[in-house]
Amino acid sequence: MIDRPLELLSQNTDADLDPRDWDALRSLGHRMLDDMVDHLRDLRQNPVWQPIPPTIRERLRQPLTVEGEDPGALYQRFRDDILPYGTGNTHPRFMGWVHGGGTPLGMLAEMLAAGLNANLGGRDHAPIEVERQVIRWAADAFGLPKTAGGLLVTGSSMANFIAVLMARGAALGAAARRDGLGGARLTAYASAGVHRCVPDALDMAGIGSDALRLIPVDATFAMDTRALATAIAEDRAAGAVPFLVVGTAGSVDVGAFDDLTAIADLAERERLWFHVDGAFGALVALSPTLSPKVAGMDRARSIAFDFHKWAQVPYDAGCILVRDEADQIATFAAPSAYLTPGARGLSANAPWPCDLGPDLSRGFRALKVWFTLQAFGTERLAAVAERSCSLAGHLAARVEAEPELELLAPVPLNIVCFRYRAPPAQADALNTAIVADIQEAGLAAPSTTLIGGAVAIRAAFVNHRSRAEDADALVAGVLAAGRALVQNPLP
Ligand SMILES: *Cc1c(COP(=O)(O)O)cnc(C)c1O
Numbered sequence: 001m002i003d004r005p006l007e008l009l010s011q012n013t014d015a016d017l018d019p020r021d022w023d024a025l026r027s028l029g030h031r032m033l034d035d036m037v038d039h040l041r042d043l044r045q046n047p048v049w050q051p052i053p054p055t056i057r058e059r060l061r062q063p064l065t066v067e068g069e070d071p072g073a074l075y076q077r078f079r080d081d082i083l084p085y086g087t088g089n090t091h092p093r094f095m096g097w098v099h100g101g102g103t104p105l106g107m108l109a110e111m112l113a114a115g116l117n118a119n120l121g122g123r124d125h126a127p128i129e130v131e132r133q134v135i136r137w138a139a140d141a142f143g144l145p146k147t148a149g150g151l152l153v154t155g156s157s158m159a160n161f162i163a164v165l166m167a168r169g170a171a172l173g174a175a176a177r178r179d180g181l182g183g184a185r186l187t188a189y190a191s192a193g194v195h196r197c198v199p200d201a202l203d204m205a206g207i208g209s210d211a212l213r214l215i216p217v218d219a220t221f222a223m224d225t226r227a228l229a230t231a232i233a234e235d236r237a238a239g240a241v242p243f244l245v246v247g248t249a250g251s252v253d254v255g256a257f258d259d260l261t262a263i264a265d266l267a268e269r270e271r272l273w274f275h276v277d278g279a280f281g282a283l284v285a286l287s288p289t290l291s292p293k294v295a296g297m298d299r300a301r302s303i304a305f306d307f308h309k310w311a312q313v314p315y316d317a318g319c320i321l322v323r324d325e326a327d328q329i330a331t332f333a334a335p336s337a338y339l340t341p342g343a344r345g346l347s348a349n350a351p352w353p354c355d356l357g358p359d360l361s362r363g364f365r366a367l368k369v370w371f372t373l374q375a376f377g378t379e380r381l382a383a384v385a386e387r388s389c390s391l392a393g394h395l396a397a398r399v400e401a402e403p404e405l406e407l408l409a410p411v412p413l414n415i416v417c418f419r420y421r422a423p424p425a426q427a428d429a430l431n432t433a434i435v436a437d438i439q440e441a442g443l444a445a446p447s448t449t450l451i452g453g454a455v456a457i458r459a460a461f462v463n464h465r466s467r468a469e470d471a472d473a474l475v476a477g478v479l480a481a482g483r484a485l486v487q488n489p490l491p
Contacts, residue, residue: 028072039083040090040104043465047442049088056081088445092465093473096439096447098252098280098309101463105375106314109368120362122341122352131353131366137373138305139321142285143298149325151357152307152365155318156279157197159304162320162331162357164188164201164244166302167273169331171243177331181206187235188212190246191223193253195277198246220410221256223247225263232270244273249294250281253449255392255413255460257281260296268299276300279318280309280462281413287382290389293413301327310385312464313372317365320357328356388414388461395459395471404479408451417449417456420482428455430485437481444474 019025052060059081089099118127131152139148153159169176172184186207190198192214199209213235215228232242245267247258260276267274276282276297282305284290285297297303300323307317322328333355341350354360373381396411399418409417419431432455435448449458459474 025071028075032075035079036107037104040107043091046084046091047088048091048093048445049439050085050442051440052085056085089463090465091445092463092467093444093470094463095459095461095466095470095474096445098460098462100306100309100312100315101465102314103312103372103376103464106312106368106372109371110314113364113367116364116367118364120364120366121354121360122339122349123346124349125346127364127366128349128353130364130370134366134369134373135319135321138319141378142282142294142303142321144300144303144321144323147324147326148321149328149356150319150321151328151353152362152369153318153320153357153359154316155308156195156277156304156306157200157318159306159318159320160195160197160246160275160277161201161204162328163246163273163275163302163304163322164198164205164207166322166327166331167244167275168205168207170273170301170327171241174330185240186211186243187240188244188246189215189228189231189242189272190277191215191221191248191251191256191258192217193221193251193256194246194248195252195279198277217256220412221251221254223258223263225259225266228263229266232266232272242270242272244275247274247276247297247300248281249276249278249297250284250413252279253415253451253458254409254417255281255411255415257293257412260294260300262296264296264299273302274300276303278303278305280306283310283381284385284413286378287386290382290385307369307372309462310388311369311372311381312384313369317369325351325356332357384464385414387464388466391461391466391468391471392416392459394468395461395474398471398475402475402479404482405475408454408456414462415458415460417451417458419454419456420478422482422486430482431455431457433485434478434481437485438474438477441477443477444470446474 088094090101116127118125120127120131134152135150139150153162168186171186188202188211190212194214199212202212203209213231215223215231218224235242245263247260247263249257249260264274278294278297282294282297282303285294302323303321305319307313307319308315329351339354341352342348353362392411392414395416396407399405399407399416404421405418406421407418419427420434422430432448435446435457439445446457446459449456457478
């Protein structure tokens with residue numbers, strides 16, 4: 001509880017938004033900090049997730065005040081109405097989709113970045129150097145050459161989109177920025193397990209999502225590179241212009257890796273832009289035991305990946321890397337009298353990030369990445385990925401040992417797809433219900449996916465807080481929910 005109302009705001013007609021009473025603001029800030037540190041320390045004692053009660057949802061739909069409210073009271077509403085009803089991805093038993101867990105240090109870095117309120121679109125200031133340093137570290141970690149560049153973006157969806165635009169420019173030349181596709185029938189290639197943001201990127205780039213050929217996968221869920229070669233040849237024969245191949249490093253469904261070396265060879269022969277979507281999987285490059293999975297990634301012309309997944313940087317922090325920064329500049333730089341870098345003063349320091357991507361105003365995402373990478377070092381971040389994979393192995397073994405459960409896909413990385421056995425007509429509905437029951441009980445948060453058309457319970461280990469006991473709790477929860485549903489069948 002906040003003990004006293006805080007006279008933090010000047011009375012309404014005053015246009016100065018700083019606090020009248022700085023000490024009151026300071027104590028509110030300390031209070032927030034203490035509460036959030038306690039919250040993160042005690043995560044395990046809370047439900048992973050709970051539904052938002054209707055009264056609270058209603059409060060979150062109220063119109064905006066005209067007069068302003070007391071910040072202490074607002075903070076109390078944050079504690080009552082928002083804090084308990086998050087996604088749960090900070091919690092050790094969150095295993096849904098692919099979500100990072102964040103760190104307390106990352107939270108503090110976010111506060112510092114907000115205090116600086118830096119705009120990283122351009123100009124000469126240290127925050128831009130911090131972002132460049134982070135990009136350099138990533139390019140080095142993935143084996144890209146000194147010509148490499150990149151940008152922090154919201155996530156891999158945006159990073160993949162930027163890669164498609166760069167590949168389009170490389171295929172059609174700079175004039176395409178002005179003239180559009182000019183009737184060229186560009187075609188792109190990716191495995192059938194590619195993330196949906198890749199067809200979306202082709203759509204947004206004006207190329208159309210149908211231009212993406214989905215290449216079948218083999219038994220390991222990796223792209224069949226012979227089928228890829230055939231598809232490229234067929235498209236060329238039909239008068240299309242193959243321009244891009246996307247290799248997936250860590251597919252969202254099962255965590256599969258395409259053979260990036262074979263794709264690099266083919267892309268070189270066929271003169272295609274070779275892009276890697278390594279949203280979470282690219283980070284295995286940090287681990288000596290896991291890095292063979294991304295052999296060949298260092299030959300990519302661009303790589304999309306996220307710091308907000310396995311690297312545990314708080315949302316959002318995605319990254320596009322490009323082998324040659326010149327490709328980025330050719331795709332995005334635009335002359336403008338108002339925004340031209342100069343030789344000295346605040347407008348020096350070209351190239352500005354606004355000439356490397358679609359955003360002009362950009363926040364200081366780089367600071368939380370910079371703190372996280374340096375505080376933990378590459379070894380501990382690699383250890384997070386390694387433990388995620390060993391937890392998946394542990395869960396897979398538990399599933400195989402339970403007669404009521406079955407694995408639905410191989411477990412090459414950190415993701416386990418399995419289900420509660422049931423007659424075919426009921427299996428999908430039953431497993432969908434099991435996942436919802438477990439989530440609503442606050443016990444764990446797996447998600448679902450389709451494997452070969454069948455509903456699978458999907459557990460992806462990404463959170464650095466997850467332990468074997470959490471995987472065990474999921475197994476116990478699935479068995480209990482499955483048995484209860486079998487006894488009291490769905491209507
Ligand atoms: C998460 C993910 C994406 C999308 O990344 P966002 O950061 O959510 O935009 C793309 N591809 C793969 C393989 C992913 O796992």
